[in-house]
Amino acid sequence: MYLSFCLFIKIRFSFWKAAAILPGHLYYNFVCQFEFKKPVVCGKVCMRTYSTNNPSDKAKLDFLKKGMLLNYQHHWIVDNMPVTWCYDVEDGQKFCNPGFPIGCFVTEAGRSKDACIVNSNFNEKDAFYIFNHVDITIYYHIVEHEQLGARLVAAKIEPKSYENPNDDKPDCSGGPKFLKNKHTGEFKITYTYSVNFAEDKKIRWASRWDYILESMPHTNIQWFSIMNSLVIVLFLSGMVAMIMLRTLHKDIARYNQMDSVEDAQEEFGWKLVHGDVFRPPKKGMLLSVFLGSGTQIFIMTFVTLFFACLGFLSPANRGALMTCAVVLWVLLGTPAGYVAARLYKSFGGEKWKTNVLLTAFLCPGVVFADFFVMNLILWGEGSSAAMPFGTLVAILALWFCISVPLTFIGAYFGFKKTGIEYPVRTNQIPRQIPEQSFYTKPFPGIIMGGILPFGCIFIQLFFILNSIWSHQMYYMFGFLFLVFIILVITCSEATILLCYFHLCAEDYHWQWRSFLTSGFTAVYFLVYAIHYFFSKLQITGLASIILYYGYTMIMVLIFFLFTGTIGFFACFWFVTKIYSVVKVD
Structure with missing residues (x-):
């Protein structure tokens, strides 16, 4: 376990509110060692004394009050299992939170905030109640016919607050421990804990995470999201099928039946731009680099989600999902270089050295620079979420080597x-x-192209943002993989649909437009992230705000390359297909 009560002032907390905490990666050992089947009753951890006359103590006490005001959380781990705080919610359900608060606050008006709601004895106005005691219950089951003896299947905690009349020999009695908001003078806090062991024959070790995951009632909402996305896909599929089977079939049959040039000159639409549709785009170097990086991200995402669906990247393996994604990205440099080089050559480019260097360093460099700046801020704030310098060096070595x-x-x-x-x-x-109408101009088409793909993912996006910023467990990778497939289909069909309309309007600049049409979904992603920031989070401090938007921009860039690549290759297949069946003199 980690985060000793005595050290929690010195420990490097993530300085986010509980609803916006960055997941820390550094864990510290608890000062007290638990022995199996040896319960502890009101064991003393330590005592801390603060004086408001001492500037250093006053700063620590202010930090403690700020942490309770913003609902800072402890996150403990035992046997790779989160120590959970389970409490009743609406409709008789029980919610298990993989963290518990350090305290809570009651306003001057007597309004209880956050965890103070669960205890009716917290009725002192304008006071901070400190959870200076925890009751820890370790659940296990006996393993028969094995040398292991017993296995831990759950670890639950209940935070409490005790005044302890005798701080030297605490007995976990008295009323709740509170600190007045305008307290002056000396203030003592004694931290204690109790440990109990309980045998549970119903929970198997392989399913010991179920009680945490089942307490998060998101399944019905997820199915609603899937059905919503499927309706959009069916709608787009019908539109594309109508174009492919009716309009294009009739156009191709009519064009192939023409016998004279005069008849062809009387026609209009996508057939007239056959001599320009494969003209190299402007800024072909940049487009090819984006497509190479997007291909790398697409394959990485697909393989990672596939492994997650098979159970290899479950929440029990902390950090496995991110590790798998980074390793796959490193190993997929070859497809990125191949796609970028092949497309750049087809665009008529000759600066192959510049192309390969940009493919290797441009997009990864932007992501790493952003991440490095965010990590510097975390270092400066003393956050446990800061990545150690050695890990950064290891990532650079993987990248360059x-x-x-x-x-x-x-x-x-x-x-x-x-x-x-x-x-x-x-x-x-x-x-x-020719002069284009409003709906076939580039900018309106690009804006419209990202609406439907975003409509397929915005509910799933809410849970992903919760897992990142609200420290919740995300485990529904089957839903996520299905939404991934739906997103790929939706981006492809929406882009093909708009590409056909533009070609019929005799606008043959489809390369960049197809990339930006589906890539514009990332802009809606950014808008939703801004909405999520103001509606769901309560982040204070300039550094915290910079961190949120810094990490968000990394996700937006990756999503932009991912969706843009899908749209480009879908249109590339579509354009190649329709012009390959037309007889051109």
């Missing part, structure tokens, strides 16, 4: 292969694009 060489290898094979063969030739002189 594995990912970069693999990117160069992939780029070598990408440039070595011949360029992509297009079904139609490109004219030397670009065709003039």
Whole structure:
């Protein structure tokens, strides 16, 4: 276990409110060792004395009051299991929180905040109640025919507050321990704990996480999200099928039946831009780099979620999900380099050295720079969520020693292969694009293209943000993988639909537009994150705000590359397919 009561002033807490706490990665051993089946009754941990006349003590006492006011949380772990605080909620259900508060506050008006609601004895106005005692219950079951003896299946805690008339020999009695908001002089706090062991024959070791996960009633909402997303997918699939089976089929049949050039000149629409549809886009270098990084992120996400669905990345393995994602990203440098090089060569680019260097360093460099700045802020604030310097060096070593060489290898094979063969030739002189209506102009189309994909994920996004910023358990990877598949289909179909409309309007600049159309979903992601910040979180302090938006920008950039890549390759397949079945003289 970690976070001794005595040291919690000195310990490097994450300085977030409980609803916005960053998950700490550094764990500390508890000063008291538990012995199996040896209960402890009101064991003393230590005593702390603060004096408001001492500037140092006053600062610590103010920090303690701030922590209770913002509902700071302890997070303990025993046998890789979170020590949970279970309490009753509405409809007779029980919620198990993998953390418990250090205290709570009662306002001057007598309004109990946060954990003070659970105890009717907390009735002193304008006072901070300190949870200076915990009752810990360790649940186990005996393992028969094995040498292990017993296994821990649950660890629950109940925070309490005692005045303890005798601080030297506490007996866990007296009224609740509180600190007046305007207290002056000396203030003593004695920290105690009790441990009890209980045998539970019903809970098996393999399912010991179930009581935590089942207390989070999100399943019905998740199914609603899935059904909502499926309705959107069916709608888009019907639209795309109508275009592919009716409109395009009739257009292709009519065009292929033409016998004279005069007949072709009378036609209009997507057929007239066949000589320009595969013209290299502007800023082809940047587009190819984005697509290479997006391919790397797409494969990494797919494999990570697939492993998570199989149970290899369960919450019991702390940090396994992030570790798997980082390792996969490092090992997938070859596809990134290959895709970027192959597309850049098909765009007619010749600066292959610049292309491979940008693929290896541009997007990963932006993410690492943002992450490094956020880590510096965490170091400066003394947060337990700060990543140690050695870990940063290890990540840099993985990046430069594995990912970069693999990117160069992939780029070598990408440039070595011949360029992509297009079904139609490109004219030397670009065709003039006619005046576009409002709905076929680039910006309105891009804005509309991101609405439907975001509609498929916004409910799932709420739970993901809760797991990141509210320190909740996220375990429904089956739902997440299904939403991932739905998102891929929705981005593809929405982008294909808009691409067809633009081609019919004789606008052949589809490459960047297809990337930005589905990539604009990330902008809605950013808007939702801003809404989540103001509606769900209560973050105070400039550093905390910078951290929230800094990490959010990393997620937005990754999501932008991911969705943009899906849209581009969907349109690439669509454009190649429709022009390959048209006879062009």
